[in-house]
Amino acid sequence: MSDIITSKNLDDVIESNKKIRDDVIRLVNETKVRFNTSVVTSADRFAFKILKENNLIQMPVEDKYFGGAIIVKGNLRIPIINTAQPRVYQYFVAWHEIYHLFYDNNIKNETHEVKIDMEINERMADYFAANMILGNVYDYYYSLEDENFIDRIIKCMDVYKAPYKAVLIQLYEDALLKYNDSNLRKSILNNFDNQPENLIGKFEELGLDCELVKPSFIFDTGDLEKRIVKNINGNPEVTYHEDNYKHFLNIKRTVKKLVEDLSYDNR
Structure with a gap:
């Protein structure tokens, strides 16, 4: 089985993205x-x-x-x-x-x-x-007024209809390659392997349509x-x-x- 993407190999993933980006676009x-x-x-x-x-x-x-x-x-x-x-x-x-x-x-x-x-x-x-699927996630993330990191990510998932890790990988790539945002990178690494277990509950708590996570x-x-x-x-x-x-x-x-x-x- 191939290695699962985790916080430990996230930098390797970004390096891979750099190599294939032009072809993917x-x-x-x-x-x-x-x-x-x-x-x-x-x-x-x-x-x-x-x-x-x-x-x-x-x-x-x-x-x-x-x-x-x-x-x-x-x-x-x-x-x-x-x-x-x-x-x-x-x-x-x-x-x-x-x-x-x-x-x-x-x-x-x-x-x-x-x-x-x-x-x-x-x-x-x-x-x-x-x-x-994803647009300018970085700008949208910082447009949110929530102080809680996970709440912001959940709202990004809702807007782009994208999975937790997909949102975090894109944010990490932008933070590393475009904006040199070390604080965001640290938050992502600290939370990458800890997706909320009850996504339905989180969506309901934030007033979002939970059908997306059903x-x-x-x-x-x-x-x-x-x-x-x-x-x-x-x-x-x-x-x-x-x-x-x-x-x-x-x-x-x-x-x-x-x-x-x-x-x-x-x-």
């Missing part, structure tokens, strides 16, 4: 031009629009570390989002998966799993996701099955459409079992 700009012809202004809705046009399956899986996956079978790539995770993680995972779907040529395994906690070897995808539990296979059947009927001589359909049915059975297990556990 280029991909961010390309994504906005290539996919946002409808001018969707909400980053989370934009991400799900892209994924739904590319075979997205949404399903709840009771695994606190599992954010989603990309299943690869021949020419077919199916992104999966775990809707048992809080929405704030779903949105980030969505952009993470978009990077792998369109810009990662190294995905060849049948399943590429996306963890909720950030891993160093996923830096390119995570940095891409952060840049699709799961959606959506189960939706989209229109992938209809499109595969249409391709089979339209091109009966092409065998890989039939293979894709068999693979899809296998995925569907797996998804169904996961949902049944979840329902049983919640009785």
Whole structure:
């Protein structure tokens, strides 16, 4: 398993960001031009629009570390989002998966799993996701009048719909590379590994919409099955459409079992 990003390796993460920043910004700009012809202004809705046009399956899986996956079978790539995770993680995972779907040529395994906690070897995808979601977090952070550091971070999470660590990494990068803000860096290092356990309670305490930090539990296979059947009927001589359909049915059975297990556990 790759190393999880913690306060101890945060400086290494920023060094990695410096090396890939130009490439990531280029991909961010390309994504906005290539996919946002409808001018969707909400980053989370934009991400799900892209994924739904590319075979997205949404399903709840009771695994606190599992954010989603990309299943690869021949020419077919199916992104999966775990809707048992809080929405704030779903949105980030969505952009993470978009990077792998369109810009990662190294995905060849049948399943590429996306963890909720950030891993160093996923830096390119995570940095891409952060840049699709986050704006000028540093200025917004200092525009807040809250004296409590955690309260400010929670409000940043709310505005940008971004996970705790994603907000802190971006703030740390700006504090280190742009503003030489040693006080902010110290606060981030002291709190990086201590995300509040009860995010719902913190959101409610600050008068924020806590739906962002709750799961959606959506189960939706989209229109992938209809499109595969249409391709089979339209091109009966092409065998890989039939293979894709068999693979899809296998995925569907797996998804169904996961949902049944979840329902049983919640009785």
